[in-house]
Amino acid sequence: MRTMGTHLPIGTAAPEAADAGASHRWYPKGTHITIRGLTKRFQDATIYDNFDLDIPKGKIVSVFGPNGCGKSTLINMIAGILPCDSGQILFEGKEARETRIGYVFQNYREAVFPWLRAIDNIRYPLQYLNLSKVEQQSRMDRLMESFDVKLDLQRYPYQMSGGQQQLVSIMRALVVDPEVLFLDEPFSALDYEMVMFLRERLQKVLVERRTTTLLVSHDLDEAVLLADEVLLLTKRPTRVAENLPFDVARPRTADTTITPAFIATKTRALDVFQREVRKP
Numbered sequence: 629m630r631t632m633g634t635h636l637p638i639g640t641a642a643p644e645a646a647d648a649g650a651s652h653r654w655y656p657k658g659t660h661i662t663i664r665g666l667t668k669r670f671q672d673a674t675i676y677d678n679f680d681l682d683i684p685k686g687k688i689v690s691v692f693g694p695n696g697c698g699k700s701t702l703i704n705m706i707a708g709i710l711p712c713d714s715g716q717i718l719f720e721g722k723e724a725r726e727t728r729i730g731y732v733f734q735n736y737r738e739a740v741f742p743w744l745r746a747i748d749n750i751r752y753p754l755q756y757l758n759l760s761k762v763e764q765q766s767r768m769d770r771l772m773e774s775f776d777v778k779l780d781l782q783r784y785p786y787q788m789s790g791g792q793q794q795l796v797s798i799m800r801a802l803v804v805d806p807e808v809l810f811l812d813e814p815f816s817a818l819d820y821e822m823v824m825f826l827r828e829r830l831q832k833v834l835v836e837r838r839t840t841t842l843l844v845s846h847d848l849d850e851a852v853l854l855a856d857e858v859l860l861l862t863k864r865p866t867r868v869a870e871n872l873p874f875d876v877a878r879p880r881t882a883d884t885t886i887t888p889a890f891i892a893t894k895t896r897a898l899d900v901f902q903r904e905v906r907k908p
């Protein structure tokens with residue numbers, strides 16, 4: 629189930645695990661994810677060395693930084709897909725396996741199940757939640773309504789465009805009502821019309837549900853547009869270069885990108901980014 633981004637069964641941590649970590653489970657108010665002393669190496673390359681970060685609850689955080697600095701590595705470690713060498717990552721004091729997590733991969737073609745119709749792809753994770761049939765159906769109905777889907781959900785993935793497949797994979801990640809959603813370059817391979825549609829719908833759902841979200845994007849406009857906070861990373865060994873708040877009203881659309889607030893935040897982000905990439 630890890631590839632689906634859902635850690636299940638939910639809330640079934642062994643009691644001794646919870647007790648063992650209890651004294652280290654304090655977290656600042658308003659923070660959802662606390663990362664302390666995170667270290668990760670690949671062969672000789674140190675990606676993270678004693679890295680600390682607090683991620684606010686119910687906010688959308690975009691992760692932006694130099695090529696290869698470890699953006700995907702970071703969200704994969706937080707999501708529990710990739711082990712860290714040392715350090716601690718807690719969700720309001722809980723482990724990843726005690727948290728409902730959704731994950732949307734860049735490569736939707738490998739993420740959707742080709743043998744299932746769109747509707748069955750989307751509802752797939754529900755079988756692992758302890759929900760009545762009525763509750764399962766109401767989850768599906770709520771999701772369909774939020775996304776206002778025009779797509780024929782009886783189709784198989786091979787009968788859908790790339791954008792439609794990614795829509796299915798986003799809806800599948802959201803059907804479990806995740807506490808935390810991870811998106812790794814979710815729109816990078818899609819046409820602009822679909823990107824605008826998905827950005828708009830996803831924003832609406834995430835803000836309605838107050839889902840804590842971590843988005844990796846190579847597109848600085850997108851990173852700023854969708855974010856409550858833009859987390860700018862340094863080159864390796866990776867640290868936080870700057871954390872820029874962006875709190876203009878939602879919904880944010882293409883028109884937002886020509887406002888002074890957007891341009892100021894993007895300019896600052898670009899300055900920090902360029903300073904980092906020019907470092908030897």
Ligand SMILES: Nc1ncnc2c1ncn2[C@@H]1O[C@H](COP(=O)(O)OP(=O)(O)OP(=O)(O)O)[C@@H](O)[C@H]1O
Binds near residue numbers: 670696697699700
């Ligand atoms: N499984 C692995 N084994 C060895 N090296 C790895 C592995 N996964 C990632 N790396 C290396 O670790 C570094 C960080 O990778 P990661 O994909 O997290 O960076 P990123 O910031 O997301 O990259 P990009 O900007 O290219 O998307 C890169 O140099 C990458 O080559």
